[in-house]
Amino acid sequence: MNKILRLSIFLIPALFAPGHLRAETPAAPDNGNMSIDCLSVPDEIGRIKERFKGSLPRTVIQIQDVHAHAVAQENIAAILTRLKTVFRVDRAALEGAWISTSLPKSRSLPSSREKQLLARTLMEEALLSGPVYAAILSPSPITLVGIEDETHYEKNRRLYLEHSKVRATIAEKLAVYLDRLKHSQKTLWNPELSAFYKLLDSYYMKGDLSVYLPGALKVSEAHRIDLSDLEQIALVRKITALEKQLERERFEKETKQLLREYKNMPYTLEELIRGGRIPDEKLGFYPEIKKIQALIKLRDSLLTAQLWLELETMAQRIADSLIKNKDENELWQKTRRFYPVQGVLFLEATPDTLVFLEKNLVAVREDMTEAGLSEEFGLSLAFYAAVKERDEIFANKLLTDPSLQGTVAIVTGGFHTEGLSRKFRDAGISYITISPELGDGVFDKLLYEKRLTEPLVTAGQASSVSAAPFTASQTLSELRNRLARADERFPPSLDVLLETKNILTAVGVYKGDVPLSGLKKSASSSYSQGPDSPADVSRKSLALFSAESFIRQSRDSQLAEIRAWMEKSGRADSRAMLAAETEAMKKLLENPVSEALFDRMIEAGDILALAQNRTIDPARLPDRLVFSKGVERFEVRNEDPSLPDIEVLLQGTPRFKRFAQKYPFAIMKSGYANERFVVLPESPAALVLYRLIALDAGLYRAARNPEFVKLLEGLVAEILSSGIVERAA
Numbered sequence: 001m002n003k004i005l006r007l008s009i010f011l012i013p014a015l016f017a018p019g020h021l022r023a024e025t026p027a028a029p030d031n032g033n034m035s036i037d038c039l040s041v042p043d044e045i046g047r048i049k050e051r052f053k054g055s056l057p058r059t060v061i062q063i064q065d066v067h068a069h070a071v072a073q074e075n076i077a078a079i080l081t082r083l084k085t086v087f088r089v090d091r092a093a094l095e096g097a098w099i100s101t102s103l104p105k106s107r108s109l110p111s112s113r114e115k116q117l118l119a120r121t122l123m124e125e126a127l128l129s130g131p132v133y134a135a136i137l138s139p140s141p142i143t144l145v146g147i148e149d150e151t152h153y154e155k156n157r158r159l160y161l162e163h164s165k166v167r168a169t170i171a172e173k174l175a176v177y178l179d180r181l182k183h184s185q186k187t188l189w190n191p192e193l194s195a196f197y198k199l200l201d202s203y204y205m206k207g208d209l210s211v212y213l214p215g216a217l218k219v220s221e222a223h224r225i226d227l228s229d230l231e232q233i234a235l236v237r238k239i240t241a242l243e244k245q246l247e248r249e250r251f252e253k254e255t256k257q258l259l260r261e262y263k264n265m266p267y268t269l270e271e272l273i274r275g276g277r278i279p280d281e282k283l284g285f286y287p288e289i290k291k292i293q294a295l296i297k298l299r300d301s302l303l304t305a306q307l308w309l310e311l312e313t314m315a316q317r318i319a320d321s322l323i324k325n326k327d328e329n330e331l332w333q334k335t336r337r338f339y340p341v342q343g344v345l346f347l348e349a350t351p352d353t354l355v356f357l358e359k360n361l362v363a364v365r366e367d368m369t370e371a372g373l374s375e376e377f378g379l380s381l382a383f384y385a386a387v388k389e390r391d392e393i394f395a396n397k398l399l400t401d402p403s404l405q406g407t408v409a410i411v412t413g414g415f416h417t418e419g420l421s422r423k424f425r426d427a428g429i430s431y432i433t434i435s436p437e438l439g440d441g442v443f444d445k446l447l448y449e450k451r452l453t454e455p456l457v458t459a460g461q462a463s464s465v466s467a468a469p470f471t472a473s474q475t476l477s478e479l480r481n482r483l484a485r486a487d488e489r490f491p492p493s494l495d496v497l498l499e500t501k502n503i504l505t506a507v508g509v510y511k512g513d514v515p516l517s518g519l520k521k522s523a524s525s526s527y528s529q530g531p532d533s534p535a536d537v538s539r540k541s542l543a544l545f546s547a548e549s550f551i552r553q554s555r556d557s558q559l560a561e562i563r564a565w566m567e568k569s570g571r572a573d574s575r576a577m578l579a580a581e582t583e584a585m586k587k588l589l590e591n592p593v594s595e596a597l598f599d600r601m602i603e604a605g606d607i608l609a610l611a612q613n614r615t616i617d618p619a620r621l622p623d624r625l626v627f628s629k630g631v632e633r634f635e636v637r638n639e640d641p642s643l644p645d646i647e648v649l650l651q652g653t654p655r656f657k658r659f660a661q662k663y664p665f666a667i668m669k670s671g672y673a674n675e676r677f678v679v680l681p682e683s684p685a686a687l688v689l690y691r692l693i694a695l696d697a698g699l700y701r702a703a704r705n706p707e708f709v710k711l712l713e714g715l716v717a718e719i720l721s722s723g724i725v726e727r728a729a
Contacts, residue, residue, distance in 0.1 A: 034267060036061070036087050036407050038274035039432055045075040045082075046436045050421065051300050055428035060398065061409040062417045062433040065095060068126055070661055075436035076130030076411060077123070080142065083409055084134075086266045090142055092131050093404055094483075095394070095412040096153070097146030100403065101483050106136045106490040114497050117697075118490070118506055124661060127510060130436075131411055132486050144483055145404060147397045148390065156386040163347060163379055170345050170376050177371040181335055188331050193322040197335070200315055204339050209311075216314060223321045227314060232307040239298050242291060251288035258286055270296060305418065308352055337364055344380045345373065351418045354384060391419040399427060439657075492516060503697040504574070547702035551711070562692075562715050569691050570604070576694035577607040577665035579656075581645045582616055582625065582633065584668065584682045589622055593720055597687035602630045606691060607663055609656060611636050611649035632659065644672055664694035666703075678703040685716040 036059045041048055049064075063079055066072035083089035109115055119136050122128040128136070135142040185194065196219055203212035213236065220227055227233060255269060262272060272278050273293050283290055316336075323329045340353035341364055357364055368377040394416060398404050412420070417433055424431045489510045496516070497506035508514035550558065578601070585608070588594045601608060610625065610633045612618075618626060618633075625631055634656050636648040646669045649656050659665075666678040668686045673679060678693050678700055680686035689712055693703045702708050 034087065034271060034275045034277075036089065037430060037432075038267075038271045039083075039087060040268045040270035040274070041079060041082075041434055042268060044437060045078040046434050048432060049435050050302070050304050050431075050433040052303075052421070052425055052431050053300075054424065054430040056430070058405070059407050059430040059432065060420075060424060061089065061407070062420065062431055063409060063411045064414040064417050064433065064435045065411050066436060066438065067413065069438065070124050070126065071439040072436045073123055073126075073128075073130035073133070075439075077134040079434060079436065080131055080134040080409060080411075081138065084138055084140070084142055087407075089407055089409055090140070091145060091404065091408045092135075092142060093145045093147045093394075093398060093408060093410040093412075094131060095416060096148060097144070097483050098148045098150050098153070099483055100143060100145045101487060102141035102143045103132065103135045103483070103487045103490075104141070105487045106494075107138060107141065109491060109494060111137075111139070112498075115494055117503060118494050118497050118510075121503055121507060122490075122493075122510060125507065127507070128486060132483065136486075136490060143403075145401075145408075146483070147394050147401075147404075147410070149393050152386065152390050152393060156383070156390060159379070159383040159386055160347070163376075163383055166376050166379065167346075170373060173372050173376075174342060174345060177367075177373075178338065181331075181338060184331055185335065188327050190322070190324055190328065193319065193324075193328060193332070196318055196322055197332075213311075216311075216318060219318050220314065223318070225314075225317050225321055227317070230310040230314060232303060232310045233314060235298060235301055236307070239295060239302075242295055242298065246291050246295075247288055251292070254286040254288050258282075258289065305352060305421070312356075333363070334367060337367055341367065341377070344384065345376060347380065347383060349384060350415060351422075387415060388419070391416055395420055395423040399423075399429075501698045504695065546698075547705075547708060550702075551708075558711075558715055559719060562712070563719060565692050566688060566719070569695065570600075574695050575605050575607065575663055576691045577609055577659060577663040578668055578680075578686070578690040578694075579609040579611070579646065579649065579660075579665055580668040580682075580686075582610045582612040582621065584670075585610060585625060586621060588682060588684070588687075589624060591684055594684045594687060595624075597684055598624060598628075601687060601691075602628050604691070606630060607632060607659060607665075609634060609649070609659060609665070611645040613638055613645050632656075644669060646672060650674070650677075664700075666690040666694050666700075673706070675704075678709070679706070680709060681713055683713060683717070684720055685713045688716050688720070689713065 037053065039048075039061070046063075061083060063076055065076065080092055116137065119128060119133050123130065123133045131142075131144055135144055185197065189197070196216075199212060199215045199219075203209070213233075217227075217237075219225075258278070259269065262277070265272070265277070267275070267277070269289070269292075273283075273289075273296060283293065319332050319336075323332060337357075337360055340349065340356050343349040343353050344357060365374070365377070368374045394410075394412065398408075398410065398420070410420070414435075421431060421433065493506045493510040496509045496514075497503060500506070505514055509516060550561065553561070589598060598608075608628075608631045610631065612633045612635055614635050614637055625633075634649055636645050638645050638648045646667060650667075666680055666686075666689070667674060668680045668682055668690065670682040680689055680693075689703075689709075693699050693712075703712065
């Protein structure tokens with residue numbers, strides 16, 4: 001019950017895909033000023049979960065935050081940017097902050113590739129949140145307004161940290177309790193009840209309504225269970241029936257044809273339909289789009305909170321029809337209580353689960369006593385009591401703060417979103433709730449807790465602004481009012497990037513790992529050097545690398561410079577990654593030089609990411625590729641013989657993408673081209689070059705040129721052939 005209600009049976013989000021349904025976006029909106037109530041979100045950045053039309057002339061755009069999640073933060077930034085450029089929404093209320101700022105120092109810096117690179121890198125490393133990223137890069141101000149009360153926020157944070165100390169105990173005791181429940185279910189429940197519970201359990205764990213609802217309806221019909229009073233479920237059935245009538249291929253053709261006439265508008269097809277920009281007489285020539293128009297109207301009537309309650313009612317009615325005796329019923333009720341209890345204990349509850357627990361609190365406390373979790377349950381309830389206090393503060397500020405009147409966006413965890421939705425409905429305020437697309441990204445729990453526990457820095461120090469897995473249960477941002485410090489640290493970090501061309505150094509300055517005073521002295525001395533000579537190279541910063549000047553050097557100077565890079569790389573603490581195919585790496589290790597370089601790679605703590613076709617037998621692989629620490633094998637399912645396994649790894653392997661977000665990397669694949677990443681040949685030199693290139697932004701940019709890579713490969717091969725393997729890694 002604590003998972004996102006995924007309405008994945010509806011084809012509307014899937015059909016409104018970016019490739020076909022969005023007109024080309026100009027730099028500014030047209031003069032028609034589309035109403036914010038017509039807002040839709042391109043599928044690649046998020047989904048609209050709920051719309052409510054109130055009686056007041058005000059709309060709040062709720063964006064569900066997903067803390068410490070790089071992909072979500074990127075998409076939150078994209079949503080805020082679109083709200084600003086297309087709908088002129090220039091204010092965003094933020095959980096986790098209690099000041100207001102438009103980040104004027106950072107935003108006023110001239111737009112450049114370096115500014116975008118630094119902002120994006122900081123966001124990817126969770127040092128900037130999505131709203132901060134959007135505000136820094138926006139051509140005109142986006143005001144970020146903190147809606148926290150510091151005292152209540154800190155109280156909630158302390159309770160979270162106290163709870164984290166007992167999380168392992170909770171997991172252990174809860175697992176024992178669940179095992180007892182499952183054993184009793186096998187003993188006491190009849191087959192039909194067990195089968196329905198299996199279906200319901202899958203829904204509770206995965207949140208996929210498209211699987212659960214048809215199965216539950218089938219059971220209801222078989223047992224003649226009356227569901228006629230459940231209006232939201234009836235609405236879902238209407239939507240699915242209409243969707244089945246939709247001819248997708250014809251719809252896509254109609255859309256391509258229609259949008260040619262609106263190519264200079266920044267709106268999606270859904271926004272054009274909602275805004276009445278497409279005349280009815282014109283829509284008459286597009287029957288499939290007319291069906292979409294009808295689906296949109298039906299979808300707007302869905303209320304997720306009410307649908308959730310009706311789903312629970314339906315489940316209980318089905319269970320009542322299947323339960324045969326008192327023992328089955330008592331066990332069913334205890335099992336039904338388990339899921340909301342689990343959500344509360346793991347701090348993944350929603351407002352609806354708390355309401356359920358409050359109604360059954362006496363029985364729940366007995367369950368917790370039986371599980372030996374009474375104290376932990378009390379601590380979890382105290383945490384949520386603090387969360388609800390903050391809910392009241394958020395609502396009061398949104399309703400009364402003069403700076404937040406009119407149309408505004410608000411970025412909070414999903415738990416707060418649901419609570420605020422109720423208050424907006426009661427006040428007659430319209431709202432649109434958006435959940436950002438999560439892609440293959442993951443919630444970084446360790447990073448999240450680090451942000452919550454690390455000391456807040458003073459004004460003269462560096463700051464860090466970071467952006468859980470389920471948006472509906474998010475309660476506590478780790479932002480901790482770092483907005484002003486972000487504006488203090490970004491400008492000097494950008495200065496360093498512009499001066500040194502080294503993104504790693506710039507990030508180090510932002511984090512406070514690299515002191516500005518020493519850096520400026522070092523940089524100025526490097527710039528004052530005369531022409532390079534082999535003796536000078538080891539002192540020269542790699543951050544000053546220029547491909548053009550390198551190419552003009554003599555062969556001896558080039559070799560000397562690369563030797564210096566190799567020695568410096570071997571001393572660096574940073575970790576890099578090489579992505580390759582298993583078969584290619586296996587063949588490469590037949591070379592003794594490659595074996596030595598591989599061992600150096602592992603000793604350095606680097607990562608070797610192997611795309612391993614599932615047809616490969618691991619027993620045929622050398623021990624180095626099976627047992628070495630740092631070798632990560634990713635099984636790829638490649639049914640297309642024309643597609644390299646490495647391409648499948650890059651496109652469709654979520655676990656690899658998590659590694660790629662964490663470690664700079666290069667690819668090793670002969671004959672393969674990729675515009676985004678550096679590709680190295682399958683040779684021993686690649687086991688040296690990947691680290692040199694991945695750890696330096698300037699060299700990485702130059703190495704995107706295959707001809708430059710060939711030059712580097714030849715130089716490294718010459719060095720390796722002279723027997724200098726010991727210093728090559």
